[in-house]
Amino acid sequence: MNIKLARLFEIVQILLTEKKVTAEKLACHFEVSKRTIYRDIETLTLAQIPVYSEKGRYGGIGLIKNFTIDKSFLSQNEQNEILFALQSLNAVQYSKNNITLTKLNSIFNRKADDWIEVDFSRYGENDSILFEKIKNSILEKKVIKFLYFNTKGKKSKRTVEPLKLWFKEKAWYLFAYCRKKKDIRQFKIARIKNLELTCEHFERELKKEDLKNQNNVNGKGTKIVIEVDKSQAYRVYDEFFEENIAKKENGNFEITIEIFENEWLYGYLLSFGEHLKVLKPARIREILAKKVEKMRENYKN
Structure with missing residues (x-):
């Protein structure tokens, strides 16, 4: 369920509780343009929701009298999907979604269990x-x-x-x-x-x-084969897909990856220190060797 669908549900709820409301008021409530609201009203009309609009000083948008939402047009699975989707918005702290979720819980006469939580921050930082x-x-x-x-x-x-x-x-x-x-x-x-x-x-x-x-802006990338010492197993399984990992007879890992080549990649490979060796291609081996030599130069008196 996307943001637009959540907004459509809430528009219907507002129209159910208020006899008539202006496009300006709805636009202000959802913090969108009047043009977006008019498109939403058109969508509701196409979905056979009896919405009407009147122009003039006392005009506005409303629902035909005695209209109610028949929850039977949604299956139990569809109701769950809607509630779960709204909860996923809560997980990313979309606070305005709480009102919609509460109202739909009431309409469906059910409450879906919380199932997701997202933390965007890195350790030690507040993002x-x-x-x-x-x-x-x-x-x-x-x-x-x-x-x-x-x-x-x-x-x-x-x-x-x-x-x-x-x-x-x-x-x-x-x-x-x-x-x-x-x-x-x-x-x-x-x-x-x-x-x-x-x-x-x-x-x-x-x-x-x-x-x-x-997604395809960087092309296919470079195929790289590396050997990682068995002592780094925790990093290997955390940072590479299992299908790219092969166990060698000496217990070390041989990993084949295809990745875009840049300075970040060189730094990442060097982050394994003495526990990683590039097997292919030879060109990257030479690049890393030069960088290691430069690092040694930085520490000479």
């Missing part, structure tokens, strides 16, 4: 404020500004229309339309600093092809 700002900017469709550091450490100011939070390969990313690049871009959350939530509203939506294109 929850940053995630709260990004989450609100996506849900409320508000433009944000921030400083961003790329993989080479270069700093730039960005103004973006945030579209989706995405978690992949142990890291969080923000998909957004970057006004500087005039295109959809993905930003690693850990590299976002001084984020500012503006009052400017936008209407852009993220298309499936945008997400697919960004």
